[in-house]
Structures are given as structure tokens and as C-alpha cells.
Amino acid sequence: MTTPDHAAIAARLHDARQTTSPIGPLIADDPSLTVDDAYAIQQGLVAAILEAEGGRQVGYKLGLTSKPMQQMLGVDVPDYAPVLSSMVFDDGHTVDLDAYIQPKVEAEIALVLDQPLRGPGVTSMQAFRALGGAVAAIEMVDSRIADWKIGLVDTIADLASSGATILGSRVVPMDTLDPRLVGMVISRNGQTAATGAGAAALGNPVAAVAWLANTLAAYDVTLEAGWFIMTGSLHAAFEVEPGDLVRADFDHLGSVTTHFTRSSGSDHPRTSEEE
Template sequence: MADRSDVRVVDPRGKAAALYEARRTRVPIAPFTDTEPHLTLADGYAVQAELVPMLLADGDELIGYKVGLTSLAMQRLIGVESPDFGPVLASTRYADGGVVPMDRFISPRMEAEITFVMGDSLLGPGVTADAARQAVSGAAASMEIVDSRFEDWRLELADTVADLASNGALVVSDAFVPVDDFDSRLVGMVLSRNGELVDTGAGAAALGDPLKVVAWLANVLGEHGLALEPGHLVMTGALHAAVPLAAGDVFTAEFDRLGTVSVRAVDSLDL
């Protein structure tokens, strides 16, 4: 969330409607910053705040949040000093070991990351990584499919925030591991596509500690009286550079301590 007093965006509801339509038709649109280059983080959240109710009105459900731009490399690339976040919706969750249809996306890319599930409520401000550790009930191996409703992934920070932080889908292992007996900073990850190594990473890539991501999110939500609730998923950000995804690909992410998560991409579930 952001201080709405900083919002200068023109017609946030109209922009949200354009994103809603792009999601429905899978036809990308031009970035909002093409015509409004002054748009800020706060403006992006103003559009996001209009888009989410449109999606929930279709019968979807909020099941947690994704946090993006948690690596220093990505923050430097985009030119920001803080992460961003967006909601995770029930319709975007796919089963570990299952299939994901590419006809539901525009230009999907794969990222492997650590996901936590909340055991207790967590309300900022003042939440620390230690408090986050006590509030989460477990961590799991996961992958996020990021997607952009903007043409050719041509976007600025305000655009990606408006577009639910470029969230497309998630695949989370069914096995959540208690976090009391290991250090999430040191969790190593190996990502493979069709049996061949693609990239590697470690938990510390996410703000130096994935639990700091949970704390950051709780504090930002808390500025507006919102809390992380029991059962909420918190996706803590990619541990490597995003990888293109196409029908026929089988991705597997192997995590130290957390196990393995995999998914197969197909053209359509209607075949």
C-alpha cells in the first residue's frame, strides 16, 4: 500500500478496467507510463486497488500476497530501493506436479522462490524478522509464473505494481516445513528445465532473508490496518533471473530442506 496523498494517476479505475480486459482476452496493452511518465509507486497501487475488487467480483478469492523486487540486482535494474507487492488469487494456484495451460498467459516466465504460510496473524508496524518467524507455520518450495499484461514486458515500476506485481500463477509444494530448525537465508535452490540446469539461487537473495520479506509486507499492510492472516501464503521473491516458459516445458525446482516442486506447461487444458 502507499500514501494515497501522493497519487497523481489519471482515471485509476479506467486503467484497472483496461488491465482487467487484457487479463480476460490475453491481449497486451501499452504501458500507462508511455503517456503518463510521471506515474509513481503510489499511482500503481491506486490502480491495483481498483483492479482487485473487479477480480474478486468474478468469484475469485485472496489467498495471500506476492512480494517482488526483493533482490538487490532487480532493485538496481528497475531503479528502486524497496520491493513491491500484489495479491495472490485462488484461481492462479496450480498443483505441484500438475499442468499449467499457456493459453491463460501472455508472455509467461518462470521463477523459483520460497513461500511461507502464516500460522498466526501478523500486523505491523514494528514487525521484525524474528516476529515473522514466530508467526509463520512453515516454508515450502514454490515457483511463480510471472506474466505481464503490457506489451513486450515494456514497463516501469508503476505499471508492474498496477498489474498486481506482474503475478501470473504459482505452484507450491504441499509439504510445508517448520522454520524453527533451519536458516532460510541458507536454503539453496537448483532450477531445471526438461532435466537440464537453468539456474541456481539461495534464500538470502530475497532481502537478505526471506523472513525479512514477510516482515516488510506485514509492516506495509499494517500502515492501512491490514494484517497477514492465518493461512495466507507469502511469496518472497525470485532467487534468480526469470526464465521464459513455453508449452512442453517441465520445470523442477529443488530446494535444500524444503524438497522439490515441479510443473509441466501445456498449450491448453481443453485439449
């Protein structure tokens, strides 16, 4: 059996990302690809992005943390990918959609590590003690696979379908809230698009962090102090268009907002919270 060329596949994904030209499903070209192959490809893609754009790793993102998403892809565990500094923006950032292929947005709770965390055997209580606080966040997911026709191998290899992360400005201490019970409303141009709560992320966002620490231990990886963990979407992702204003309001955590535009032409916002 031929060994998959991880570097070549990572280069294809990186080229698709740079040119905003999607490629077909990876498994269609090589049905033998496994989850282990996908994570090896992901590492190559991370290296290529860091070489091209500079920056550094600042955390991790989790995907497939909700039961409906797991059922859709026929899996029973989440996936993960590094978060890179070149992909992280402050509250109020304007996203240029010309830099992406087929973006969608999700509201999430980001948890910030105050201490290093390393598995195996990390419990939710130990993860809670390592965390310094929680932040309101919006993740813009994007896929380099055409028409979002993805399977588990595709999304893992493709940096867990990462696009951009917008973080709120407040870090709320963990001892002041129960992340499971943090409710959220996300709106698009002033109209409610979805609602959710922290419990959508593996039942508890803190448990999601413990899962990640234990999973990464097999690869000799420690979650570092100062990193943040995107703990998974609290609702079904939805598409955005030029001119859109998306705002997520969380109990206790406050709000986070991002605008969408196109550098290649003008856009005309619809009714928004700013009007």
C-alpha cells in the same frame, strides 16, 4: 492537474488479462502516475479479477526483492500484490500457456503464517514466530504490458506481474531450517536453468515478511493466519514454451514441478526428468 482514472486503468489491465492482448506502458499514457496511483489501480484490478473469477485472497507476493532487479528498475524497495486463490495450483499442475501473454518462471520460498502479523514495528524475530512453515514454490510471472517494457508503476498496477503460483506439497516447520541458507536448483526439461538461495530475497525471506507487515500497516492491513507469502525470486526469471517441464529442488523443502502446454494445439516435450 487531472486526477488519474484508476478504475479505467484497472479495467484496461483486466481486459488485457482476459483477452491475452497486451497494452502499452501505463506511464507512456500518463507520465504523472505515481506509486500510490499504481497501488490504487492494483486494488481495482484485484476487485475485477475476484468479480470475474470468484475465489478469495490467500496471501501476498513480493517482487523486486533482489538487488539486481531493484537496480534494473531504479528502485531500492520491493513491491507487493495480493495472491488470489484462482491463481494458485498444486504441485504437478499443467499450465495452459494460451491463458497467458508472455510468461516466465521463478523459484521461490513461500512462507506460511500460523498467526496474524501486523505492523508497524514488526521485527524479523516476531515475523519468524508468526510463521508456521516454508514451502517450495514456483511462480509464473506474466505481464499485461507489451514486451515486458515495464517500470515500477507498470508492475505494481499489474498485480506485481502475477501469473500463477504452484506450491509444493510439504510445509516444513520453521524451527528446522534457516531460510537464508536454503539452496535451490531449478531445471527445465532436465537441464539446470538457474541456482539460488533464500538469502537472495532481501537477505532473508523472514525479513521480507516483516517488511511486508510493516508496509501494509500504513493501509490498515493485517497479514492473516493461513495466508502464505511468496518472498521473491531466487534467480533471474526465464521463459517457458509448450512441452516444457520445470522442476525446482530445494534443500530441506523438497521439490515442486509444473508442466506447460497449449490447449490450442499439440506440443512435443523435450527430454525431461520423467523420461
